[in-house]
Amino acid sequence: MDDEEEPPILTAVSSSARQLYSLLRCINFSEKAHVTISEQGLKFSVDEASTLEGSAFLEKKLFTTYTYNAPPSSQRHIPDSDEEDEELDDAPTNPTFQISLPSLLETLQIFGLTDPNNSKPPWARDNTSSTAFTNNVLGMNNLCRISYDHMGAPLSIILTEATIRTTCNLTTYEPEYADEIPFDRQSLAFKTIMRGSWLFDAISELASTNPERLTVVARTARGKPYFALSASGPLGSARVEFNNNNPPSSSRAPHPTNPNATANPPDAPPSENLLETFQLGDPDAALRLTYNFKLIQKAQRAMSVATKVSIRCDDQSVLNLQFMIEVEPGERSFVEFTFVPLVEDDDEDYAADDTMLGARTENGELEGGEESDG
Amino acid sequence: MRFKASIQNISTFTKLTASLNSLGPLAWLKLSDDQVCFTIIPEQGTQVWAVLSIDTIFETYTVQSAANNVINLEVPLASLNRALKSALNATSAHIRLTKKDNMPLLALTIVTTSSSNTYSAFPTTGTNNEDPFDQSPLEDFGVGVRETIITQEIPVRVLGPDTVAGLHEPQCREPDVHIILPPLLQLKSISDRFTKQALAGTKAGTASTASRTRLELAANMHGCLRIGVKTDAMSISSVWTDLSNPDLDPSQVHNGEIGIAEHPSTRMKQLGTADGRSEEGWAVVRIDGRDWGKVMSVGRLGGRVIACFCHEHALILYVYLPNETGEDESVLTYYVSSYSA
Numbered sequence: 001m002d003d004e005e006e007p008p009i010l011t012a013v014s015s016s017a018r019q020l021y022s023l024l025r026c027i028n029f030s031e032k033a034h035v036t037i038s039e040q041g042l043k044f045s046v047d048e049a050s051t052l053e054g055s056a057f058l059e060k061k062l063f064t065t066y067t068y069n070a071p072p073s074s075q076r077h078i079p080d081s082d083e084e085d086e087e088l089d090d091a092p093t094n095p096t097f098q099i100s101l102p103s104l105l106e107t108l109q110i111f112g113l114t115d116p117n118n119s120k121p122p123w124a125r126d127n128t129s130s131t132a133f134t135n136n137v138l139g140m141n142n143l144c145r146i147s148y149d150h151m152g153a154p155l156s157i158i159l160t161e162a163t164i165r166t167t168c169n170l171t172t173y174e175p176e177y178a179d180e181i182p183f184d185r186q187s188l189a190f191k192t193i194m195r196g197s198w199l200f201d202a203i204s205e206l207a208s209t210n211p212e213r214l215t216v217v218a219r220t221a222r223g224k225p226y227f228a229l230s231a232s233g234p235l236g237s238a239r240v241e242f243n244n245n246n247p248p249s250s251s252r253a254p255h256p257t258n259p260n261a262t263a264n265p266p267d268a269p270p271s272e273n274l275l276e277t278f279q280l281g282d283p284d285a286a287l288r289l290t291y292n293f294k295l296i297q298k299a300q301r302a303m304s305v306a307t308k309v310s311i312r313c314d315d316q317s318v319l320n321l322q323f324m325i326e327v328e329p330g331e332r333s334f335v336e337f338t339f340v341p342l343v344e345d346d347d348e349d350y351a352a353d354d355t356m357l358g359a360r361t362e363n364g365e366l367e368g369g370e371e372s373d374g
Numbered sequence: 375m376r377f378k379a380s381i382q383n384i385s386t387f388t389k390l391t392a393s394l395n396s397l398g399p400l401a402w403l404k405l406s407d408d409q410v411c412f413t414i415i416p417e418q419g420t421q422v423w424a425v426l427s428i429d430t431i432f433e434t435y436t437v438q439s440a441a442n443n444v445i446n447l448e449v450p451l452a453s454l455n456r457a458l459k460s461a462l463n464a465t466s467a468h469i470r471l472t473k474k475d476n477m478p479l480l481a482l483t484i485v486t487t488s489s490s491n492t493y494s495a496f497p498t499t500g501t502n503n504e505d506p507f508d509q510s511p512l513e514d515f516g517v518g519v520r521e522t523i524i525t526q527e528i529p530v531r532v533l534g535p536d537t538v539a540g541l542h543e544p545q546c547r548e549p550d551v552h553i554i555l556p557p558l559l560q561l562k563s564i565s566d567r568f569t570k571q572a573l574a575g576t577k578a579g580t581a582s583t584a585s586r587t588r589l590e591l592a593a594n595m596h597g598c599l600r601i602g603v604k605t606d607a608m609s610i611s612s613v614w615t616d617l618s619n620p621d622l623d624p625s626q627v628h629n630g631e632i633g634i635a636e637h638p639s640t641r642m643k644q645l646g647t648a649d650g651r652s653e654e655g656w657a658v659v660r661i662d663g664r665d666w667g668k669v670m671s672v673g674r675l676g677g678r679v680i681a682c683f684c685h686e687h688a689l690i691l692y693v694y695l696p697n698e699t700g701e702d703e704s705v706l707t708y709y710v711s712s713y714s715a
Contacts, residue, residue, distance in 0.1 A: 100607035106571045107610060110564065154609075163617075164556075165650070166564075168610040 006072065009095060010037050010148040013065040017144040017159060019327040020058060021108040024101070026302035026323070026335045027054035033101035034175055035155065037148060038094045039068050046101060052295045053181050053338040054302075062333065071095055071151055095148070098173040099155055107157050107168040108144070148172075181338045184314040190218045190287045191313075192227055193276040194242065196306025196323055202240040203300060206231035206293070209238055213342060214293040216313065218278075219286035225278035231293055242274050276308070281315065289317045290342045299323075299337045306335070317341040375439045375532070377405055377471040382433040384467055386695070388458040389674045390424070390431070390706075395451035396668040397422055402538060403447045403530075405437045413541065414451075419665045420710045423543050427703035430695055445471065446533035449480070457482045457526035464524075471530075478532050484524040544709045546690060549682035550638045550657040553593045554618050555691075558673025561601070564612050565589055565670065568603040569663030571610065587663035588713055593683050594657070595619050595643040598650035603663070613650040620680060657683035659712035669708050677706075687712055 014020060027033070030046035041062070045055035060066045070093045145158040154169035206214070211233030218227050230239040280287060299321055303309065306323035313319050319339040324332050381387055390412070394401055398416035410431065412424040428435050439445050461467045461484040468483045555561060572587040590611075592600045597618055602611025619639075627633040634640060646655020672693050682690040691708040 102574050103571060103605075103608045103610075106567065106574065107608075110567060110612075163615050164564075164612055165615070166610065166612040168608060170608045171606065 006150065007067075007069045008147055008149045009069055009071050009151070010042075010146065011065065011067045012042070012063040012146045014063045014144045014146070016328075017108045019062060020144065021105060022305065022327055023056045023058060023325060023333050023335060024105055024108070026299075026305065026325070027056050028101060028105055028301070029054065029298045030101060032098045032173065032176075033104070034096060034098050035172075036094050036096045037068060039070075041066070042146075044101070047181075048295065048298070050179075050181065051292065051340045052298060054299065054336070056335045057333065059333060062327075062331070095151060096175045097155075098175055099170040103168075103170060104157070107159070107166070107170075110159055110166055181318060181340055182316065183312075183318045183320050183338050184316065185312075187281070187315045188279065189281040189313045189315050189317070190216075191277060191279045191310065192218070192225070193308055193310045194274060196303050196309045196325075198242070198274070199309050199311075199321075200300060200303035200306075202229050202242075203296060203303060205240060206238050207297060209233060209235045211235075211237070211293045213290050214296050215288060215290045216311075216319065217286065217288050218280060220280060220283050225275050227275055227278070233293070277310075287313065289313055289319065291319055291339050292342055295339055302335045302337065307332075375445060375471065377437045377445055377469075379432040379435040379469055381431060381461070381467040381469060382429065383431050384458060384461050384464060386675065387431045388455065388462060390426075391451050391455040391458060393672040393674065394422060394424070395455050396671050399451060401449050401451050402533065402541065403449045404538070405445045405447070407437065407443050415541070419662070420669050420708050421544060422706060422708050424706040425704065426695070430704040441535050444535075446535070446538050447471075447478075447480075448531040448533055450528065450530075453528045454480070457528055460484060460524060460526060474527065478530050480528040480530050482526040482528065484526070486522045486524070487520070543707070544688075546688055546709070547684055548638050549690065550642050550685045551593045551595050551683040552619060552622075552639060553595075553597070553599060553681055553683075554620060555599065555679040555681050556614050556617060558670050558679060562667065562670035562673055565601055565663065566667050568601065568610060568612075569667065571608075572603045572605050572663065588660045589663045589666055590658060590660050591666075591683075591689060592656040592658040593617075593681065594646035594650070594652075594655040595639055596646050596648040596650075596655070598646070598648065599681075600650060600656065615648065615650050657685040659683060659686065659689045659710070660714070661689065661710050661712065665710070669710065672706060672708075684712075686714075 024044055027044060027046050030048060032046070034045045036043040036045070039060075041057055041059040043055055043057050045053060047053045143160045145156075145160070147156045147158070149156075152172065155172055157168040157170070159166040159168075203214075206229065209231065211231035213232050215230045215232070216228075217230060218225075220226065224243065226241070226243060228239050228241040230237060302321075302323040302325070305325055307326050308324045310322040310324075311319070312322070318341065321337045321339075323335045323337075325335060326332055394412055394414055397420055398414040400414075402411075402413040402415070404411040404413070408428065410426045410428060412422070412426070414422040437443055437445055461482065464484040464486050466485045470481055470483075472479060472481045568589060569587050587603060590600075590602045590604070592602075597616050599614040599617055600611055602609065622634050622637060622639070624630045624634055627637065629636070642655055642657065644655075646652050669691065675693065675695055677696055678694045680692045680694075682692070684690075689708075689710040689712065691706075691710070693706040693708070695704040695706070
């Protein structure tokens, strides 16, 4: 093997492992993650039974140094010609492999561990002699170096803290799947942008009834955008509504349920619209799509840290949540989730859903104009 | 048979018993004229042989027995530790060997002067003097400070000289590498994380992997210590550099200067590098992660620790307890044997 003569495929140095950790933690719901190395950065993606895909993109600019040398094509194109054609179609030489995501996350957390006094104020620390000039003071800690030498090599993470050097070699596995959940960015049925924390509050609130399904409702009502998340399960149903320029109690009575408090946060700047963007593929029709609630919940970590979230559905009812996360002010990173819709629910089910809502007035969800649209 | 002492350093004694208790429930306590020895020999895992100078924990100290003024006791560490914890805020504490209904026991008498009420005379509540609810209503009426005497009784077993005659400190060959360890709490936090990581790895990987994790610990004679763990999914290791390898004292080594020249560590000095990147010159032991975590708990005593590595054989830790005179008279010796690869 003449690997030694070739430069390593990837060498990336980050001065903050915590940044990487906080992004990758958002997609920590699977044992294995696919890693794709490209000129632009590192993409980590996980999937669950092909119904949910999550990915975090560690952009090149998150690293102080990022050197990528595309592997020589001779090594890449050993497989038969069919595959070669496919590879030529999309990103020909970007190396892809799987690693254990929990192991990577644990490793990135090693930082700061070595100083047990970190959590205490300086005057409460013991054994000060050993940490008189701590690395924190010198700003030398948290140096994290990620490297990938050649195809099939382990992914190495090297963390350096003054006199301690931690090396972690993550075994790389062959990629398991090539197909992503198809999401057509060109033909969107619906798109809205709002604060991540609002979505987080809504989902947390709905989760209290332990629902099975989450229905996304979007339409234009009286020329104004209307967006609602409704959860239903064996224990009942609940709905959170988001409205721009909520009309003052003309159409609805004050809702007894808490979720609505989220929809009209008193501390929100009055001038700011709740929904930043609101686009419907067909402005005259109401959109109503159902997803598995448990899967949506997997994105909760991302919701809680995201500044903004872009909610999009394409013509095939695939839901895509794109989270903008500012790990440091001004530095934006993106974490994405794609969900396959629940297909078992047909029109019949919607009808049942509506009946149920109608029957249970205590939910406070009754609203004449809304039901007629369904 | 008489034993009576006042406890000078309650917090050290408490931490010591807590650390020892993590390795085994029963300790052999040997009291003699000039030292106090605690020995833990568990069925499995690490042995501890602690030799303490009297003044490390005790002050006025008398021990008398027919057998050269030596008393051997079997002490339940958990009870002793619990009793000592209630003495943490005491103004003074005494311990003595006594009998009650023909049962030998160690009686720990604790005197607390506090504003606490008489309820704290009950041993169970005696520990938390800082409890906000512990304020005596009497205090408001000028009754003032009270002296409370608590007596904790710890049942023990007296061991005859023949019983302990067969117990000997383990013998080990001369170590290949000796090195001063970094602060144990630092080492513990890393090794605990490795253990956790290895366990997470087994869940994902094959179920056949044993639930016990083997940490690999290695050191060289150039100030490097390496700790690592391997699983199917990953291998991770941390290397410390710039630690010190203390010089051997010729008077302590068999054959003096010649002994040092022939000492395994002298040979190991020829191998390896100070940056820890070389593959040579490491003395390696494999230890159980959980057991190691328990050993590391001695870090709370804050002593200096010298680790002696016998390659592929054993690891011996000498934990020197800090004392006022600055002399390292009290030492806890941990014997950890290495698993085969």
